[in-house]
Amino acid sequence: METIQIISIVAAVVALIFAAFLASTVLKKDAGNEQIRFIGQAIQEGATAFLSREYRLLAIFVVVMTVILAVFIDFDILGKVGSGAGASVPGTAIAYLVGALGSGLAGFIGMSIAVRANTRTTVQAMQGLNPALRVAFNSGAVMGASVVGIALLGVTLMFIAFGDASIVAGFGFGASSIALFARVGGGIYTKAADVGADLVGKVEQGIPEDDPRNPATIADNVGDNVGDVAGMGADLFESYVGSIIATVALAAVGAGALSSGREELAVFPLLIASLGIAASIIGTFLVRTGEGADMGRLLWSLRTGIFSAGVLVLAGTVGAVLALGLDFNLFWVVAVGLVAGQIIGTASEYYTSYEYRHTKKLAEQAATGPATIIIGGLGLGMMSTVIPGVVVVVAMWGAFQLADLYGVALAAVGMLSTLGITLATDAYGPVADNAGGIAEQAGLAPEVRERTDALDSLGNTTAATGKGFAIGSAVLTALALMAAYSGVVGVQVFNIMDLHVMIGLIIGAIMPFVFSALTMQAVGRAAYAMVQEVRRQFREIEGLLEGTATADYARAVDISTRGAMKEMVLPGLIAIVVPIVVGAILGPEALGGLLIGSIATGFLFAIMMANAGGAWDNAKKYIEAGHLGGKGSDEHAAAVVGDTVGDPFKDTSGPALNILLKLMSIVALVFGPLFIG
């Protein structure tokens, strides 16, 4: 079994070396002329300013939590934890700290490279489509490889150091803490800047998107990086780690259901993750395209990479299962997870891409004004919960039949095994988006913008798929963590007819509503502050609208940063405090009810918001592409309303729910022992 731990350490290190190699190829590219560099510098500074302030705030939180974990869990001063009672080494606290640092580091690396790749993508777009795609995609791949490398390395080392999954759960909790702030804070930041920039720039002043005269432009660009790169990365880092830990924790359950032993099953997820890293690296090299490629061709080049990686993982799993003489059901479980992830992602694309009928029909509803397109989008979002919902149910059922609850957790590992490359296709989007913005601001030739637009439009599709995938994996991970929680607290029965469970369940169901309301209102407030600032600059800076004076970009960046910091505290605290309070007062059964209530509601709510938001966005793009009256028509104005409503839906509140579900589950897992008896 130690061999497999060594293999996974090697795989993780290879991923990191690969990330370093890709990073160096990206950084070697030309960073452009002075104007491009100037814009790039401003984005870099804004992103760094946000990240450093976020991390400073987080540091306080992490230190406090580390102490709490050491005192109550490791040193067990309440004498509740039992097995770990009076440990000499604060294992959970250390694991927590390492998890937080690991996730923070991955986010830092991914964002650092993204804010440098954007200008370089712009420059490469002057040469052609393929070189631009390569730079943007490679920078996404740096994020992907860093996330899986650091996550697998960290989790393996923790298992070697502490052995016990309930201690290593601290690592997952650390990752979750960072994810919470990165996703929620990043989500608020990016949409405050985006909405603020659009409301004053496009609507009031009538200047185009990404126009350098708009003081919020740089903040908007920064937002793409802190929200969609760092936030998404931290989200999936957490899922990746959480699913592995849950699987290990359920190894004993698996051993009861399968013909393999507990020890093999405890390292099997590490092996799958290692195979996934190898497969993702190979897949990355398969992503390339020719000049003049259309949307379909571009998409296909990304899919080639993802599908190849999936096939390679499956082939590798067959080999591993046979070579190690493990139960062949394990292969099918991994396959179930991988396929389910792809279906959920594709379903999101089906509901949100204007290549398909739903979004086209939504665009047509703009003909009767903003109200009907809003109603239509909400309806579309609600309806789009069916496929993912059924897929999760079927996958859960299949995985359970194959390997009991261990199977449910392992299916999540399978789904996330090729994260190295799926995250690359996702993190690539904001880089392409930024590249287009930079081309616009630097006043480059129209064909450059056309090429970056092609890449950006592809990025929107992969973003939709990626969001579906992120939600699906979050749900499966949360369910797996809940199963692990059940083992830790020794409660096998959570009976709905038990009043405490039912009360927990209803409280759990309320959580996604409250969390979404808080994050949406946060965007509203932060965007309002941005609107005031942008208006002020247009009013007070003479010559700004005429282009003879420069906007005070830093001030706008600062406002978004402050807004995000202030607004992420309350939802963050709620997500941690509520499960602890429910567990402490109503007991471990009620906490189980809370988890399932929040997972069921939050899952569907997240899908609804992501898909409604994606469909509104693309309905607007469809009209802008010249359909139904085109840009400037009443239809377009109605579609812009839909898109603006969709912004916090798909980029703030929806994704924040992924974190809520996983975080509450891991809080339950870590603090569970305190609630027994």
Next chain:
Amino acid sequence: METIQIISIVAAVVALIFAAFLASTVLKKDAGNEQIRFIGQAIQEGATAFLSREYRLLAIFVVVMTVILAVFIDFDILGKVGSGAGASVPGTAIAYLVGALGSGLAGFIGMSIAVRANTRTTVQAMQGLNPALRVAFNSGAVMGASVVGIALLGVTLMFIAFGDASIVAGFGFGASSIALFARVGGGIYTKAADVGADLVGKVEQGIPEDDPRNPATIADNVGDNVGDVAGMGADLFESYVGSIIATVALAAVGAGALSSGREELAVFPLLIASLGIAASIIGTFLVRTGEGADMGRLLWSLRTGIFSAGVLVLAGTVGAVLALGLDFNLFWVVAVGLVAGQIIGTASEYYTSYEYRHTKKLAEQAATGPATIIIGGLGLGMMSTVIPGVVVVVAMWGAFQLADLYGVALAAVGMLSTLGITLATDAYGPVADNAGGIAEQAGLAPEVRERTDALDSLGNTTAATGKGFAIGSAVLTALALMAAYSGVVGVQVFNIMDLHVMIGLIIGAIMPFVFSALTMQAVGRAAYAMVQEVRRQFREIEGLLEGTATADYARAVDISTRGAMKEMVLPGLIAIVVPIVVGAILGPEALGGLLIGSIATGFLFAIMMANAGGAWDNAKKYIEAGHLGGKGSDEHAAAVVGDTVGDPFKDTSGPALNILLKLMSIVALVFGPLFIG
């Protein structure tokens, strides 16, 4: 115990006599001049046309279902039901038929009087505010008294005839079937007409609301009656009946927890209902106001009636408990239910009335356009789930501590005990709304419209309270029915960690999303057909806009009717078929999971939609009252968008969820025995 059954029959008959008395006082009033009569006639004909077509469609459904119940449940040809096997009398089928007829009759009576009271309210409004309030409120009281009278009479007779609560559940199922079609069909009808009328009339042609030139005006007026009177009545008829049946079914559980016997507990809910009828009748006489009363005074006059009735019920309960020597906990359970209902209703008012800060703040968000008011309204709706959610949790906890699951069911009976008067304040709203429309169409003096506007505005507040109350009682009823279901199928443990339960739970959570999507899309399609028709009439009927020709109102009524009929079939079937399929394939445990999943999600979703819709409506009214730019400003245009989105939220999809939750629970209760083993 027979004494109490006799008391409840007497009380029910008194309620019906009272309804007849009130109806005659309403009908004795002057029906107005020729023009008013003409408009009133058109509304009457439209409403009758809708109801007769709806009932014809329903008749087919009811006949089919009666046969199914007789064959599979009563005659038990599958040999599954056990106790009732091979019964000589098809009890469940008969109870079902009586329940359906009873609910249908109550709806017919309520609507018949409402469409006659509207013109009479208009005429009385020429005299003053108080006479107009009396007519409108009395017509609402006819609906209230009819509903409680028919429901209590029916359910008591069924208990006398069949004794067994699981047979009488058929009565509840019959009421649910009617409620489904009345609420969903009525909801689609009313909003298709409303949205269609507004989009062409107000937006495209720039003519005022309720203008007689608008061909959809009459359909809009009809919609108020079929949706808000008949639909709401059927909804609460179902809750009222369902809560009583569930309580009786749980009498044995109560006897285990209390110092009273099973037989007493089985008739106790009938006694509470009887006390409620007496209290409601007395309360009705207390509703009156002076001329020139302001909003606060008007509201207070209604509240005086409701609060007095509540106090009387509590006093009566104390007396009854002491006189019969019952466990005093029963009194506290009834009190918990009554108070919880009032808090939930008041919370809805707090979130949706522009007297309070939330809706005022929402109106201010119109300053930055339609997108921000939509985001704000959705956030407000989500946040507003917290108070009702917590109140239900606390009420459930309290009732359970006092009397186990019997207490949860009895609390629902307590909440609904004063339904006779709460429904009156609710059904009064559409009558006042219609009266205003008629005054406008008949071109009466402005002070008439002012008076009806005051009544209408009051109606909006009571409608918000009423919606909150309807949802709260639906949830408590559904939970009680679920507890009864658990007893019928003999499953005491629904373990979330059991895969089947979890799968059922997720499917259940998906149901409200699908149901809401279907009903929202239905409104969209039906409204679109209406828009086409109204446009066609303006185009083809010469002189229509100039007022020299008359619109073809009947055609517009017909379109709304057809649309509603067509669109209500699919959601209706889903609500009945899905629980049966889940029960049959995945077993009774999974069905329990489905119920709780749908209750938790549907409850919160319904609150969110009702309150978001109510707040948007009132934010618009607040601006129209001259704030923030007033009518015709950009703020007003943005608020109109919010209101239009809110229409299907608050009047179609939200209320339809009440039915979904209760219907699925009662389907489970009736068909449950088939799924055992």
